[in-house]
Amino acid sequence: MTSNQSIELYESLKRLLKPQFNEVCFYLKKEYDCDLSHVDLDKAPSESAKQLIELIEQYPQGLTHLSEVIDKVAPQKKFKLNVDDLRPHLPNRRPQESKLGRAIQTHHHKQRPLLCLIHSDECQCSDRFVDRLVQYYLPKVVPGDGISSYFVHCHFSQGIDLHQEISEQLASRLGINPFAQPSEIVEAIMRERSPIIFHTDMCTKNWSRCGGMKAVHNFIEFWAKLDIPSTHNHLLLICLYFNYKDIKPSHFLTRWFKKKSINDQIRAEFRQLENENFSEKFGINGIVLPELMDIEKEEVYAWARDHLHSSFLDSVQPKIDDLFKSPDETIPMCDLARSLREILEEFPPDILGFNNDK
CATH class of the missing domain: 3.40.50 (Rossmann fold)
Incomplete structure (x- = not known):
């Protein structure tokens, strides 16, 4: 990947559900006559996304066309999490x-x-x-x-x-x-x-x-x-x-x-x-009750598995890792909730998946 645009599109592709990714490939073939025969749709999202980016970069205006198709299939409108939404406050208690x-x-x-x-x-x-x-x-x-x-x-x-x-x-x-x-x-x-x-x-x-x-x-x-x-x-x-x-x-x-x-x-x-x-x-x-204490990284991973759509976990986990300077570090709930809210706002609203009633 040779540009900031290709990196951003790669991140957007990784967040797509498999049917959405397939639909992106369909539109690229139909509207821009792109040969995507070397894209393995059965691989992990990160691998398929990387293959697609590498192929699209070879076409004139390929990245522009890819951006348009992604917006068509899954508009990447940044959403504002409701300030009353408690889910960022749900890691381990x-x-x-x-x-x-x-x-x-x-x-x-x-x-x-x-x-x-x-x-x-x-x-x-x-x-x-x-x-x-x-x-x-x-x-x-x-x-x-x-x-x-x-x-x-x-x-x-x-x-x-x-x-x-x-x-x-x-x-x-x-x-x-x-x-x-x-x-x-x-x-x-x-x-x-x-x-x-x-x-x-x-x-x-x-x-x-x-x-x-x-x-x-x-x-x-x-x-x-x-x-x-x-x-x-x-x-x-x-x-x-x-x-x-x-x-x-x-x-x-x-x-x-x-x-x-x-x-x-x-x-x-x-x-x-x-x-x-x-x-x-x-x-x-x-x-x-026992005193409310700081939150550990593994507890945030568990929160993500319980409350986020599984297709987004690969993209969210590195962002969770970035919150902790070391594996043993802990974070106060107020700081963690603010950071999780910011992370969620980088993704489409359907990141809040089917498991949020756990």
Whole structure:
């Protein structure tokens, strides 16, 4: 291949499905009288594409004609992946999903909330992890026609009655009077005809100004005291996700090291809480999920096999390889999702194949 154009066309040919590649050859023969007898259509896409390019380069304006035919058979219009599409956020979170799934299966008292604490560095997209639970994972393990999800904003600041704030936010999200009594909030929850998730976020900045782990205990106690009648038979899942946030370094990195030590301290407290028996200590079933960690290359390969059309895998794999400087390197979810989104936008929309319901 002797030019940038031939290299670009080669990449386009490799992405075609076999029927599309055959159709390209058909049009080249019919409209431009090209002799393609030496192109072996039974070879791997990369080999057939290379043979075709080498033959077409011998014809005057051959590459131009090939470009026109490819656009005719499979218009290579760059598409913009919907910003709400969660698929780039779906590489491995199996340890967390597995632990939550087991907790749901053993949570037999549906009239009581099930509490789930999630913690991670802010670059792990914990909010999108909750979204993937709602859209992809929980429908597989929770019976019903859908899951209602509500974000409950809390300030976690000193001087604010956290229980009162949760009550007001719940009432607002459920569409009732913000100053409704607890019994009215329970009635609104009872009217829901599907499993419900209420999720709240918290971060390092909140920790020092709201009493640290005491605020988390206070949050848990609100839900432990919520009196829901035993006739309620839908899952009520409460998620609190904590984001470890760093600050920009100042002179001599003093503030950075201080904040880093706070995050290490908080991690230790969450890991200690992970070993607690929530039912005995708080009177509510609850779990702390393993911390959301960076993603490995093999896990991205698995994502590609599950969610992309198989005919594109040979073209996508080198791009995945380019994301990792070494086989052992890992990537934060936020960076990985952004890169995967950019990769997907280089291909036609049908790259998102038949396996994306796995």
